[in-house]
Structure formats: C-alpha cells, structure tokens
Amino acid sequence: MIAVGSDHGGLELKDAIQAALAARGLDVDDYGTDNGDSVDYPDFAEKVAAAVSRGDVELGILVCGTGIGMSIVANKFPGVRAALATDEFMAQMAKEHNNANVLVLGGRVLAKDLAVKMVNVWLDSTYEAGRHQRRLDKISRLEKDVRAGKF
Numbered sequence: 001m002i003a004v005g006s007d008h009g010g011l012e013l014k015d016a017i018q019a020a021l022a023a024r025g026l027d028v029d030d031y032g033t034d035n036g037d038s039v040d041y042p043d044f045a046e047k048v049a050a051a052v053s054r055g056d057v058e059l060g061i062l063v064c065g066t067g068i069g070m071s072i073v074a075n076k077f078p079g080v081r082a083a084l085a086t087d088e089f090m091a092q093m094a095k096e097h098n099n100a101n102v103l104v105l106g107g108r109v110l111a112k113d114l115a116v117k118m119v120n121v122w123l124d125s126t127y128e129a130g131r132h133q134r135r136l137d138k139i140s141r142l143e144k145d146v147r148a149g150k151f
C-alpha cells in the first residue's frame with residue numbers, strides 16, 4: 001500500500017502519479033487534496049507522513065509546488081525519511097542510500113513524464129544497507145535524543 005498526498009500546487013502531478021501507480025498494480029491511498037482550491041500543505045503532509053510513521057502504509061509520495069514544504073513537514077514524523085528529489089539519480093539514491101520511505105516532488109518544478117519516471121526508479125531501486133545502515137541508525141538515535149529533549 002502506498003499513500004499519496006498533495007496541495008493545490010501538486011494536484012495535477014499527484015493525479016498523474018496515481019495513474020502510474022495504478023498501472024503498476026499498486027494499491028493507492030489518496031489523502032487528498034482533490035480539487036484546485038488553495039489549501040495548506042502541512043495538512044496533507046501530516047496525513048501521509050503519519051500513515052507512514054504509524055506503519056499503516058509502507059511508502060508515501062507527497063507533492064506540493066516545490067516539494068520543499070512537504071519535505072519539511074514529513075521529516076518531523078518519527079521513522080519518516082522523506083526525500084525531495086528533482087531528477088532520476090536523486091530518486092534512485094533516495095532509495096539505495098537513504099531508504100527514503102516518502103518521495104517528495106515539486107509539481108511546479110518537474111515535467112509529468114520525468115516525475116513518473118522518478119517514481120518508477122524509486123520503487124524499482126533497492127536499499128543497499130551496509131554502511132548506509134550505520135547512517136540511518138544515527139538518524140534514528142538523533143530522533144530519540146531530540147524527543148528526549150537532549151538538545
């Protein structure tokens with residue numbers, strides 16, 4: 001199961017991505033938005049990131065105008081590794097090195113065809129673990145320390 005969410009700036013691209021995910025036979029949970037009215041990206045990032053953080057879904061995709069706002073919000077959630085990518089290489093690295101469980105894209109930055117290719121590259125790539133796991137473990141430790149008020 002994969003969750004998708006966008007604001008008005010990412011709606012068109014979210015629709016294109018959903019079609020591509022359906023074409024791959026994936027079950028998609030759409031957390032909105034569902035029309036072009038101006039909305040606040042934190043509300044939609046929250047829904048998708050919370051679902052990933054709780055383990056309700058394995059992966060999420062968030063789209064706003066630039067992807068920046070969605071990334072900032074999603075990375076507040078424990079266990080969420082949200083990666084803002086702007087090309088296929090970044091989408092590949094987001095999985096291979098960062099094991100990103102949320103891919104963030106900019107609807108006003110990327111052509112639809114490229115964005116769909118990036119989603120497919122991210123889904124088809126495999127986390128390499130090894131030395132990268134040591135780094136992810138450090139991120140998990142930091143999350144705990146921040147929550148414990150260590151800083």
Ligand code: RB5
Nearest residue numbers: 009064065066067068069
């Ligand atoms: C909305 O206009 C825009 O600020 C939003 O989509 C996003 O780009 C924020 O980071």
